[in-house]
Amino acid sequence: ISAAMDTESTYSGYxxxxxxxxxxxxxxxxxxxxxxxxxxxxxxKSVTIQTPPAEPLLGNDASRAEEGQDDNWxxxxxxxxxxxxxxxxxxxxxxxxxxxxxxVGLDCRRYxxxxxxxxxxxxxxxxxxxxxxxxxxxxxxxxxxxxxxxxGLFISVAFKLLILLIGTWALFFRQPKADIPRVFVFRALLxxxxxxxxxxxxxxxxxRILDSKDTNYQGIVQYAVSxxxxxxxxxxxxxxxxxxxxxxxxxxxxxVRSTDGESRYYSLGHLSIQRAALVVLENYYKDFSVxxxxxxxxxxSRAAKHMAGLKVYxxxxxxxxxxxxxxxxxAAAARRRDSSHNELYYEEADHERRVKKRRARLVVAVEEAxxxxxxxxxxxxxxxxxxxxxxxxxAQAIFPSMARALQKYLRTTRQxxxxxxxxxxxxxxxxxxxxxxxxxxxxRYLNPGPTLQYDRDRWFSKQWTLVSExxxxxxxxxxxxxxxxCLDFSLVVNVKxxxxxxxxxxxxDPKSHKFVLRLQSExxx
Amino acid sequence: QYSVILTFxxxxxxxxxxKLRQGDNLILGFSIGGGIDQDPTQNPFSEDKTxxxxxxxxVTEGGxxxxxxxxxxxxxxxxxxxxxxxxxxxxARKRLTKRNEEVVRLLVTRQSLQKAxxxxxxx
Numbered sequence: 001i002s003a004a005m006d007t008e009s010t011y012s013g014y015x016x017x018x019x020x021x022x023x024x025x026x027x028x029x030x031x032x033x034x035x036x037x038x039x040x041x042x043x044x045k046s047v048t049i050q051t052p053p054a055e056p057l058l059g060n061d062a063s064r065a066e067e068g069q070d071d072n073w074x075x076x077x078x079x080x081x082x083x084x085x086x087x088x089x090x091x092x093x094x095x096x097x098x099x100x101x102x103x104v105g106l107d108c109r110r111y112x113x114x115x116x117x118x119x120x121x122x123x124x125x126x127x128x129x130x131x132x133x134x135x136x137x138x139x140x141x142x143x144x145x146x147x148x149x150x151x152g153l154f155i156s157v158a159f160k161l162l163i164l165l166i167g168t169w170a171l172f173f174r175q176p177k178a179d180i181p182r183v184f185v186f187r188a189l190l191x192x193x194x195x196x197x198x199x200x201x202x203x204x205x206x207x208r209i210l211d212s213k214d215t216n217y218q219g220i221v222q223y224a225v226s227x228x229x230x231x232x233x234x235x236x237x238x239x240x241x242x243x244x245x246x247x248x249x250x251x252x253x254x255x256v257r258s259t260d261g262e263s264r265y266y267s268l269g270h271l272s273i274q275r276a277a278l279v280v281l282e283n284y285y286k287d288f289s290v291x292x293x294x295x296x297x298x299x300x301s302r303a304a305k306h307m308a309g310l311k312v313y314x315x316x317x318x319x320x321x322x323x324x325x326x327x328x329x330x331a332a333a334a335r336r337r338d339s340s341h342n343e344l345y346y347e348e349a350d351h352e353r354r355v356k357k358r359r360a361r362l363v364v365a366v367e368e369a370x371x372x373x374x375x376x377x378x379x380x381x382x383x384x385x386x387x388x389x390x391x392x393x394x395a396q397a398i399f400p401s402m403a404r405a406l407q408k409y410l411r412t413t414r415q416x417x418x419x420x421x422x423x424x425x426x427x428x429x430x431x432x433x434x435x436x437x438x439x440x441x442x443x444r445y446l447n448p449g450p451t452l453q454y455d456r457d458r459w460f461s462k463q464w465t466l467v468s469e470x471x472x473x474x475x476x477x478x479x480x481x482x483x484x485x486c487l488d489f490s491l492v493v494n495v496k497x498x499x500x501x502x503x504x505x506x507x508x509d510p511k512s513h514k515f516v517l518r519l520q521s522e523x524x525x
Numbered sequence: 526q527y528s529v530i531l532t533f534x535x536x537x538x539x540x541x542x543x544k545l546r547q548g549d550n551l552i553l554g555f556s557i558g559g560g561i562d563q564d565p566t567q568n569p570f571s572e573d574k575t576x577x578x579x580x581x582x583x584v585t586e587g588g589x590x591x592x593x594x595x596x597x598x599x600x601x602x603x604x605x606x607x608x609x610x611x612x613x614x615x616x617a618r619k620r621l622t623k624r625n626e627e628v629v630r631l632l633v634t635r636q637s638l639q640k641a642x643x644x645x646x647x648x
Contacts, residue, residue: 522557522583523557524557525556
């Protein structure tokens with residue numbers, strides 16, 4: 001149950017940042033939650049981050065899953081601690097059921113946000129034009145004639161609007177590359193600011209100009225120009241808040257994968273936790289080697305052996321304290337002399353040797369295979385038309401001679417799941433086309449590469465959940481820890497502030513570099 | 526008081542070496558190291574590693590210096606009345622190898638000597 005609580009999210013005061021559209025969503029969640037949220041007053045927040053929209057079938061954030069089917073939870077969260085065989089089958093069930101309860105909710109929320117912003121943008125863009133046109137339409141005859149200054153202002157309004165349009169397009173109109181759970185605070189603030197600003201301008205315009213039918217047209221046009229100027233300044237504010245503020249690195253973030261301890265460090269600026277999580281995930285796909293469950297079986301079997309070694313029998317009857325029992329078990333395990341460290345050492349040494357041998361055979365086989373084909377130059381292509389092959393055929397011709405060695409090597413390093421024959425042939429023809437050497441061809445197979453290199457079904461990590469004790473819209477601070485969980489493993493992220501550096505200067509005169517010989521002579525007399 | 530005066534005197538020892546003629550040269554039978562132009566930290570015999578005095582680094586067996594009682598590690602304070610505590614290495618060599626002198630009288634000090642005196646003072 002405690003594992004299930006990790007994915008539960010509790011309502012907190014931070015919610016008023018999110019737009020009105022989200023209230024209905026959250027109320028539904030809370031109604032469902034209230035009976036169970038009593039036990040466990042942890043203020044943990046969990047929200048989902050979904051990877052690029054090409055995967056709509058895999059379901060949406062954890063909240064939807066919570067609302068829909070509670071059974072999945074147990075399977076998905078406890079699967080992490082079980083042994084690998086059990087967890088795979090349970091994960092498959094979880095995935096299938098998530099496919100089935102495919103929901104539209106999250107996409108709707110995202111598009112709603114976009115439409116609100118678009119409508120607001122359009123309104124704001126048309127406002128100055130409306131300010132200028134309305135007097136012409138409504139009381140044309142009473143208006144003073146527009147002089148040169150006034151007409152000059154028309155040009156200025158037109159160009160400023162154009163610049164604003166281009167700037168907004170560049171800044172805001174981008175493909176959303178991720179779905180973040182809570183609203184992007186700065187964006188929402190800016191939208192609210194723009195709305196209030198334009199609203200107050202309209203109010204003033206309506207009361208003082210429309211009602212009283214002001215005849216000073218130049219004044220009206222200048223009013224419109226001032227609106228456009230202020231909008232440009234708000235645009236500048238948007239650039240500073242949304243783009244520039246987080247460029248300067250302030251924090252160093254350590255990301256550790258829970259299953260095998262692989263870790264990386266990244267530099268981040270002032271970001272909210274959810275955006276920092278996004279950055280970490282984007283870098284995860286290209287920096288971390290791909291998650292391979294086959295490599296974890298050895299440590300799991302060792303752990304199982306440790307657990308199976310001792311059994312505790314309760315002789316005194318019920319009511320015995322559990323902590324005493326576990327302490328006794330640990331003490332007994334420590335005293336037992338087992339030779340598992342020996343086994344580990346020899347097993348690893350043996351494995352290393354085997355891998356090196358197979359690798360040597362593979363390299364030789366591939367080098368030999370590559371010598372069988374030769375690229376035809378343009379002149380030569382006319383001379384021997386019968387034997388010419390395109391890259392795909394050439395790859396198919398030389399593949400059999402290296403296939404066995406490659407397959408054995410992949411089996412030994414437990415990578416055979418990640419490379420199908422078709423993908424190997426494709427890669428081989430790609431290398432042949434681009435004049436790559438055998439070593440360049442093998443680079444992909446000799447070392448496990450980052451997750452992006454492999455086929456999407458092999459990723460094991462497509463849907464992520466952000467587990468954090470702080471609100472996910474709050475900024476990064478020194479010492480914050482949050483966890484990015486996916487079905488099979490999790491990434492633990494530890495935030496540290498970059499220390500304040502005191503740099504002082506010291507001037508060295510270039511002429512001050514003088515040297516003397518250190519002698520120790522011995523003379524006989 | 527009497528013992529204090531004695532300790533001042535016995536820190537140092539006077540050694541008289543008669544040079545031996547070998548072909549065209551007069552040799553003394555030992556080697557020196559040190560000097561104000563040398564690096565004092567590389568002197569293995571000095572107690573204080575900033576001491577830039579002249580030290581005896583080698584004594585040839587059976588040579589005149591050994592016969593006269595000079596020992597390896599001795600610091601040469603004076604040669605025939607000339608001070609040797611503030612001289613360059615080359616100056617020291619020249620003062621010891623003057624062609625017209627057949628006898629050199631050295632004033633040396635020795636760590637073992639100092640220690641022996643200290644021990645006798647304490648007992």
